[in-house]
Amino acid sequence: MTQAVRTYKGFEIHPLVYPRRHSDEQTRRNPDAGYEASVRICRVGANPSADGRVFRLPHLWPFEGTGKARLACMAHAEQLIDGRVDGQTVADL
Template sequence: MTTPYRQYRGFDIFLLVYPHRATQTGFAHNYDEGFDASVRISQSNADTASSHSRVFRVPVSRPFENGGDARRACAVYAERLIDGRGLDQRTWDWH
């Protein structure tokens, strides 16, 4: 799936949306069982060739019904993580 990119408060956010159930070899995409979502958050730093990043799975009890819902949930979840809700400071220790 495509990986939309955006920036928020000095971080790069990549929205990762993928089918809940993997596609079997020889079959078309399996979107009927919904979608799972994760976000990759990295430091925005043009001065550094290598940037540090972390991937966080969006915590939900069941798959998203469609890709649009999953992308919106990713964006909200990433902003909450960056704003400091749901994580302690050690999560952002990049070393």
């Protein structure tokens, strides 16, 4: 599967979706447990691993599927880039 990367206002948005961890901290392949998500943001053309920053999505419940989690990543990243998330910024990237 190809990872979806989107650009927005000079930033690259890399959604990071992974299976929900259980209380024993082991990742299991159980799609019914849901998914959690984070998003890596970097400037266009930068090395995402070295020059980017990862932000975890504040979500009370796990996402039902990877598609919903990816959509939420994109929306959260846009809010971060627009400066609408208290306590988090991408201004120094």
